[in-house]
Amino acid sequence: xxxxxxxxxxxxxxxxAAFGAAGLLLGGLIVPVSALAAGSGSLKVSPITSTxxxxxxxxxxxxxxxxxxxxxxxxxxxxxxxxxxxxxIAEAGPWAADGATWxxxxxxxxxxxxxxxxxxxxxxxxYPKGGMAVFFFANGISEPANADVPLFTVTFQVTACGNSxxxxxxxxxxxxxxxxxxxxxxxxxxxVTSTSGSVVNPCPxxxxxxxxxAAPSPSLSPLPTQTPSAGPSSSPLDGITxxxxxxxxxxxxxxxxxxxxxxxxxxxxxxxxxxVQVSSNRSWGLSVxxxxxxxxxxxxxxxxxxLATAMTAWAGAGDRVGLDRGGQLTFGGPTTTxxxxxxxxxxxxxELDQFIGGADQPGTYGISVLFQAMSTF
Numbered sequence: 001x002x003x004x005x006x007x008x009x010x011x012x013x014x015x016x017a018a019f020g021a022a023g024l025l026l027g028g029l030i031v032p033v034s035a036l037a038a039g040s041g042s043l044k045v046s047p048i049t050s051t052x053x054x055x056x057x058x059x060x061x062x063x064x065x066x067x068x069x070x071x072x073x074x075x076x077x078x079x080x081x082x083x084x085x086x087x088x089i090a091e092a093g094p095w096a097a098d099g100a101t102w103x104x105x106x107x108x109x110x111x112x113x114x115x116x117x118x119x120x121x122x123x124x125x126x127y128p129k130g131g132m133a134v135f136f137f138a139n140g141i142s143e144p145a146n147a148d149v150p151l152f153t154v155t156f157q158v159t160a161c162g163n164s165x166x167x168x169x170x171x172x173x174x175x176x177x178x179x180x181x182x183x184x185x186x187x188x189x190x191x192v193t194s195t196s197g198s199v200v201n202p203c204p205x206x207x208x209x210x211x212x213x214a215a216p217s218p219s220l221s222p223l224p225t226q227t228p229s230a231g232p233s234s235s236p237l238d239g240i241t242x243x244x245x246x247x248x249x250x251x252x253x254x255x256x257x258x259x260x261x262x263x264x265x266x267x268x269x270x271x272x273x274x275x276v277q278v279s280s281n282r283s284w285g286l287s288v289x290x291x292x293x294x295x296x297x298x299x300x301x302x303x304x305x306x307l308a309t310a311m312t313a314w315a316g317a318g319d320r321v322g323l324d325r326g327g328q329l330t331f332g333g334p335t336t337t338x339x340x341x342x343x344x345x346x347x348x349x350x351e352l353d354q355f356i357g358g359a360d361q362p363g364t365y366g367i368s369v370l371f372q373a374m375s376t377f
Contacts, residue, residue, distance in 0.1 A: 039066055039067045039068030039145075039179060039181070039185075039190050039191075040066065040067060040190060040191045040192075040193075041064065041065060041066030041067070041068070041070065041177040041190045041191070041192050041193075042064070042065050042066070042192060042193050042194065042195065043062060043063070043064055043073075043075055043151075043168050043170070043175045043177075043192060043193075043194045043195070044062075044063050044065070044168070044194065044195035044197075045060050045061070045062060045063075045077070045166045045168060045195065045196060045197030046060060046061045046062075046063045046148070046150070046197075047060065047197070048195065048197050048198065049197070049198045049200060050166075050197065050198070050199050050200065051200040051201075052158050052199060052200070052201050053158065053201055054158050054159070054160060054161050054201060055158060056157075056158050057087065057155060057156065057157050057158070058155070058156055058158070058199075059153055059154065059155040059156070060077075060153070060154055060156075060166060060197055061092055061150040061151070061152070061153050062075045062077055062092075062150070062151045062152055062153075062154070062168065063148050063149065063150050063151065064093075064143070064148075064149045064150075064151055064177060065146070065147065065148050065149065066145060066146075066177055066190055067145055067146055068145050068179050068180070068181050068185075068190060069142035069143065069144060069145050069179070069180035069181055070142055070143045070145075070149070070177055070178065070179070070180050070190070071135065071136045071141070071142040071143075071178050071179065071180030071186070071187070072100075072133065072134060072135035072136065072177070072178035072180075073133065073134055073149075073151055073176070073177050073178065074132065074133035074134075074174070074175060074176045074177075075125075075132060075151055075152070075168060075174065075175045076123055076124060076125035076132065076168070076169060076173075076174045076175065077123070077124040077125075077154060077166060077167070077168060078122060078123045078124075078166070078167040078168075078169065079122055079123075079124070079156065079164065079165075079166050079167075079199075080122065080162070080164035080165070080199075081119055081120070081121075081122035082159075082160060082162075083158065083159060083160045083161070083162050083164050083199070083201070084156045084157070084158060084159065084164065084199065085119045085156065085157045085159050086115050086118045086119055086124060086154060086155070086156060086157075087115070087155050087156065087157050088115070088154075088155045089105075089106070089111075089114070089115070089118075089124060089152060089153065089154050089155070090152065090153045090155075091105060091134075091152055091153075092150035092151060092152050092153045093143075093149045093150035093151060094143065094149070095134045095143070095149075095151075098136070098141060098143070099136060099141055100134045100135060100136045100141075101134065101135055101136075102132070102133070102134050103132075103133045103134070103135065103275075103277065104125070104132045104133055105132055105134075105152070124154050125174075132151075132152060133347075134151065135178070135275060136180070141180070142180025142181075143180070156199075158199075158201055161201050161202065161203035161204075161206075162201060162202070162203055162206070163198070163199060163200055163201060163202055163206065164198075164199045164201075165196055165197065165198055165199070166196055166197035166198070166199065167196045168194035168195070168196055169194070170192050170193070170194050172346070175192055175194055176189060176190075176192060177189070177190040177192050178190065187273065187349055252278075252279070252280045252284060252373055252374075253277075253278070253279040253280065253373075254276070254277070254278055254279075254371065254372075254373040255276070255277040255279075256274065256275075256276050256277075256371050257274060257275065260272050260274055262352070262354060264354075264356050265356065266356055266357075266358075267356065267357065267358070268355070268356065269353050269354070269355045270353070270354050270355075270356060271351055271352060271353045271354070272351075272352050273349050273350070273351055273352075274349070274350045274352060274369070274371075275347060275348075275349060276347070276348045276349075276350055276371055277346070277347055277348075278346050278347075278348065278373050279346075280373070284373055284374065285373070285374045286315075286348060286371065286372070286373050286374075287371070287372045287374070288313045288315075288323075288350055288369060288370070288371055288372075289323055289369075289370050289372075290311075290323045290324070290367060290368070290369065290370065291368040291369065291370040292367075292368065297323070297324055298310035298311055298322055298323035298324025298367075299311070299324060299367070300354060300365035300366060300367045301365060301366065301367070302361075302363035302364055302365040302366070303363070305361050305363055305365075306365075307354065307355075307356065307360050307365055308357055308359050308360060309354070309355040309356075309357060310322045310323055310324035311323045311324075311352055311353065311354050311367060311369075312352070312353045313350060313351070313352055313353075313369075314350070314351040314353065315348060315349075315350055315351070320353065323367075323369070350371070352369065
């Protein structure tokens, strides 16, 4: 058994203004937690119907909408790769301008490789795996309720005739929306429905009405031919099938933001949410602790000063754990599976709480929080 681990650090920087008020604003990367928000939302392809012809190009948007403010969204878009090929993908909507951060969106260096992957798999999603997602890092920032907000735009080249569909799957690795309502439901997953799109490009003699692609038929190996015996026999007839399989070594990945900032309000418990992405095809565990040792462990420091109250960590369930005196928050992840060579990606929102009291001195304080993912293969 080989134990593998991935380690990431997030530096938290907080400022107390000279007058004791909040200085900087940044709060949470919010991801779906186990509870569901009270609202509901949808993902859709726009336009729903694209009428085109072989050799031409067309573009569609993946659009979000919910009856609550949205602080994050994720989607994948499936297509018929025998008739369509992706030529480009672009961020859409006001997300980036409003301060959101993309996860899994290809950059200029790997865009060509990402497009090649989409066309090979027939699925537009995160590169190299999972759903393409966007989140706000700051508490209180969200896209408005009851509004169509585009997520990303995909441009296709039509390579062959035939009607086809553009699909939006719903699930933790496909389509999801995150509640941005300030209060107890902030960061919760919003129940989502989806509306797929249709591509109309009939072949000669084909109905112009789009039809969903047929499910692939299972491939069966031919049975060996047996020569019948000349007549009845009491001797048994034998047939042998050798069954084999290969177990890979498994993998483990961990991604955390390089830094986060938390607002300070005097006499209150202040919090920041840190988004942790774990990818694995096995069961995994994640621990959170202060990377430093010594008497200041678990405390935010500024030079020789430190905040009197130690920081605590919480992952949405169980007790909050102090990071002082070697305190460590540990929780386990789900068992993710390999699906067609695409591995599981899970997101965890870790809440870090810091109380500011009357004895704390003005200054810029910081702490390095260590995240460690562990899996045994």
